[in-house]
Amino acid sequence: MRSVNFSSDNLAVQWQYVKRNLGQLGVLYQFDDFEFQARGVIQRLIQDCVDEEFALQIRAQKYEHAPNRLDERQGGYERNLTTTFGTSRIRIPRVRFNKIKVHYSLFEKYQRRHKKFDRMVLLSMLLGHSVRKQRRFFRAFLGDAVSHTTASRLIKSLEGDLQHFRTKPIQDIYKYLVIDGLWVKVYDGRLKDMVILFVLGVTLDNKKEIIAFKLAKGETEEEVIALLNDLYRRGLEGKNLKLIASDGAKGIRAAINMVYPYAKWQLCYVHKLRNLIKHIRYKQRHRRGMMRQSGIIYDSRTKRQAIKRFEKFCARWQDIEPYAVKCFKDGFLETLHYFEFSEDKNLISSTNHLERDLEEMRRRIKIQGYFKSSRSANLWVYGIISQVGQEEQPEVMPKHITIFREPKYESVQFS
Secondary structure, three states, X not given: OOOOOOOOOOHHHHHHHHHHHHHHOOOOOOHHHHHHHHHHHHHHHHHHHHHHHHHHHHOOOOOXXXXXXXXXXXXXXXXXXXXXXXXXEEEEEEEOOOOOOOOOOOOOOOOOEOHHHHHHHHHHHHOOOOHHHHHHHHHHHHOOOOOHHHHHHHHHOOHHHHHHHHHOOOOOOEEEEEEEEEEEEEEOOOEEEEEEEEEEEEEOOOOEEEEEEEEEOOOOHHHHHHHHHHHHHOOOOOOOOOEEEEOOOHHHHHHHHHHOXXXXXXXXXXXXXXXXHHHOOOHHHHHHHHHHHHHHHOOOOOXXXXXXXXXXXXHHHOOOOHHHHHHHHOOHHHHHHHHHOHHHHHHHOOOHHHHHHHHHHHHHHXXXXXXXXXXXXXXXXXXXXXXXXXXXXXXXXXXXXXXXOOOOOOOOOOO
């Protein structure tokens, strides 16, 4: 057997030899032919299931003269059934005397698409595809797609799950909470800005999940109290709650003191640094140095070290940027509570863990431009939350694994 040159220049030529030899062995077919045959097998399988279920329900096979039959056949009609394997043309048999109602396990009456296909369409929209893009994709990939009206109806199908999400009991197993908001545009008679308040919980075993959200008029004390009271009513009494992190919104802080007065409040240091940048007067000359020195403060190992670095920072920049330093001093000690929980300080020092999810939601709802109603906003946000939660779950190995053993061939001449 001669040596084979699999260099990058000769790889395409050798691959043609490989395909030719495998084709002669009957191992390799054209993929289009294989796909066409596979869809034919699926269509025949569905047709066989339909015929078998029909025969079982009328208690007679085709052309069988059974004395205990419940009805007779009278032709049939064809219909399309779209699954994740493509669109199949199925012939549905009819009964002559309508003595019984025939039901099929594969689909319901008037159903033209499998539920899994509908879930895939819904998933594509939640991932950020417009209706036009998802139609183009599924039509090219599976030969069928859904209309804009059907897509809206699929979104509305989440209402039951959303109601369950909002009313299900919550276990009191959270030691930290993170609260933040995402501003969106909602058309409610007129186009206006509204905020979606989110609460992310960190359990005793450090698992993170969004446990509640609320579409609100603003980050006001009244709105946040309503959200936190709902959590309390559903079971989150705060027996294990140690700290709640948020930005510097006064309404959020006041609401926390009202509902969970014994939990410490952590001001997000990232928001604090952003506020510092905003108030630097001479940005071109001072921003780089101030941000480098202020960032070192929160890289400290202990709270005492952070305070010492803060004092040096203030002494260095007080006379040069007095207004920025004044804003940085305001509430600075509230940004250091995470040092008291050294084992979990990366979880609670900022709201970044929640903001990652919010950034993903912002990307996915950007295509909407604005929501046509509050109901639409709630459904879309819940759908994205449920999808983000599934993405963070670890992959589960299948229960049954099929092992294919490699066939034992003699050496094949690649020439």
